[in-house]
Amino acid sequence: MYSSKISGVGHYVPENVVTNDDLSKVMETNDAWIQERTGIKERRHIKEGDGNNTSVMGAKASKMAMQRAGVTPQDIDLIIFATLSPDMYFPGGGVQLQELLQMNTVPALDVRNQCSGFVYSLSVADQFIKTGMYKNVLVVGSENHSGGLDFTSRGRSVSVIFGDGAGAVVVSRNHRETGGILSTHLHSEGKHKDELALQGPSTGHWVPELLANNPQEDIPYFPYMNGPFVFKHAVVRFSEVIQEGLLANNINSEDIDMLIPHQANLRISQFIQKKMQLPDSKVFNNIQKYGNTTAASIPIALSEAWEQGKIKEGDLVVLAAFGSGFTWGSAIIRW
Numbered sequence: 001m002y003s004s005k006i007s008g009v010g011h012y013v014p015e016n017v018v019t020n021d022d023l024s025k026v027m028e029t030n031d032a033w034i035q036e037r038t039g040i041k042e043r044r045h046i047k048e049g050d051g052n053n054t055s056v057m058g059a060k061a062s063k064m065a066m067q068r069a070g071v072t073p074q075d076i077d078l079i080i081f082a083t084l085s086p087d088m089y090f091p092g093g094g095v096q097l098q099e100l101l102q103m104n105t106v107p108a109l110d111v112r113n114q115c116s117g118f119v120y121s122l123s124v125a126d127q128f129i130k131t132g133m134y135k136n137v138l139v140v141g142s143e144n145h146s147g148g149l150d151f152t153s154r155g156r157s158v159s160v161i162f163g164d165g166a167g168a169v170v171v172s173r174n175h176r177e178t179g180g181i182l183s184t185h186l187h188s189e190g191k192h193k194d195e196l197a198l199q200g201p202s203t204g205h206w207v208p209e210l211l212a213n214n215p216q217e218d219i220p221y222f223p224y225m226n227g228p229f230v231f232k233h234a235v236v237r238f239s240e241v242i243q244e245g246l247l248a249n250n251i252n253s254e255d256i257d258m259l260i261p262h263q264a265n266l267r268i269s270q271f272i273q274k275k276m277q278l279p280d281s282k283v284f285n286n287i288q289k290y291g292n293t294t295a296a297s298i299p300i301a302l303s304e305a306w307e308q309g310k311i312k313e314g315d316l317v318v319l320a321a322f323g324s325g326f327t328w329g330s331a332i333i334r335w
Contacts, residue, residue, distance in 0.1 A: 004129035005180035006333065007136075007172040008069025011303035012060035013165035013290060016047040018146075023160055028153040034160050039266020043163030043291030045146035053087045055096035057166035058142035061299070062101060066138070069170035073101040076170075077134035079108040080125055082117030082141045082295035084198075084324075085148060086110070097140060114196075115262050115323020116186075117141055117295035118167070122319070122331050123184035125171040135173045141295035142166035148198075150222040158223050161265075163291030167299025179314070179334035185244045186329040192233065195226040196324040234264060235271050237328040242276070242320050245332040251316065256282055257335075258311050262321035263287035263297040272320075284310060294323070311335055 019042045020031035034040055046052045058081065066072065081094035094108030113120040118141040125137040145162035149155060174180035200206070200221045238261060246252060253276045261269045266287050273283045284305040293300060298319050305311050315335045322328040 002130050002132055003174040003180045004126045004171050005174040005176075006169045006335075008065040008067070008071070008170040009168070009299065009303040009306050010061045010064025010066075010068060011165065011167040011296075011300040012057050012064070013044040013300065014046050014050060014052055014057070016045050016050065017042050018045045020160070023151075026151050027156045027159070029156045029160055037267070038161055039285075039287055040161065040291050041288045043289075044165055046144055046164050052144075052164075054083055054085050054142045054144045054166075055087050055093045055100060057144070057164070058093060058097050058140040058168065059100040061142065061166040061168040062097065062138055062140055064303070065168040065170050069136075069172065071136055071170060071172075073103045075136050076103060076138045077106055078125070078128060078137045079103070079106060080111060080121040080137060080139045081108065082111040082113065082121045082139070083143055084112065084114045084117070084294055085144045087144075093142065113295075113323070113327050114325065115264060115292070115294050115297070116321040116325065116327040116329050118298045119184065119319055119321045119329035119331055120186060120327070122169070122171065122181070123186055123329065126181045126184055129171060129173055137171045138168065139171055139299070140166065140168045141297070141299050143294045143296050145294065148222070155222055157227060158225050161292050163293050165290055165293045165296045165300055167296045167301075167303055169299055169302065182332040182334055183245055183248045184329065184331045185241055185248070186327075187237070187241065188325050188327045190325065192326045193324075195229050196224070196326070198223045231265065231268060233326060234268050234322045237322045237326070238268065238272050238320055239275055241328050241330040242272070242318060245318065245330040249332050253277065255316055256318050257315035258305060259283045259318045259320070260298055260301045260305060262323065263290065263301060264292050264322065
């Protein structure tokens with residue numbers, strides 16, 4: 001039985017910065033309202049003509065992660081691509097990434113667990129490494145939210161939250177006797193699936209039906225979120241799944257060197273931080289700059305924290321996510 005480790009991290013965000021004031025020019029909102037409720041000051045959006053899409057951003061983040069891991073595309077044995085915003089309905093982003101990186105004919109797996117997508121993908125990569133089937137797995141989270149949001153006052157409660165970007169890690173066989181990914185913990189509760197969802201277009205709500213049967217003021221092919229309901233469940237599940245990981249490894253919250261929560265809402269992160277009695281130096285947040293980038297949020301934050309020297313060898317790093325599904329999960333890592 002082998003163990004796995006994260007051997008390289010990388011991220012990419014578009015250059016186009018969209019501030020809260022920018023959004024206030026196209027919808028009824030303002031900077032104070034957005035910051036008070038979410039903590040977000042700005043986010044990045046793909047700009048027409050900049051050459052980016054979900055797969056391209058994933059490739060850019062992947063190149064950085066592979067370089068830092070000291071591997072080439074030909075060293076990768078498996079791609080795991082997490083996104084809710086693929087460039088096409090099918091095939092998924094994984095095979096597009098394989099082509100963009102000019103890889104060997106390695107398998108490509110797509111994961112559709114939204115905000116929990118990266119933690120779920122990391123767990124899958126960890127199992128493939130542990131069984132000895134693969135040595136290097138590329139795990140990518142990439143999102144193009146701006147291509148599918150309602151930038152009118154009707155959609156402001158959702159559209160102000162989300163941004164575009166990608167993050168990636170290389171998960172490799174750990175040759176040390178200790179450390180690496182210690183454990184992962186995954187959950188779901190499908191009875192709340194409609195509280196945070198995009199119900200169409202889909203095979204149940206296809207385009208002709210949507211256009212024929214729904215007035216423009218009630219378009220179901222934009223995301224819907226019951227914000228207070230999601231917040232209430234998120235703070236509970238975040239705490240539970242982090243504690244589950246700590247208990248599984250016989251460690252306490254004071255042993256954590258860096259907690260990187262999914263960047264859903266700064267108020268959720270602050271609630272968890274206070275509950276776990278962690279100082280600011282042990283929690284990394286970048287939602288202020290990027291908004292919620294769903295499957296990309298944890299790997300972007302992980303890459304930035306590592307770049308800034310806030311994660312060092314031997315540190316205990318905890319990742320946790322909660323999102324649509326509802327799904328949630330955590331990963332406990334000895335860096």
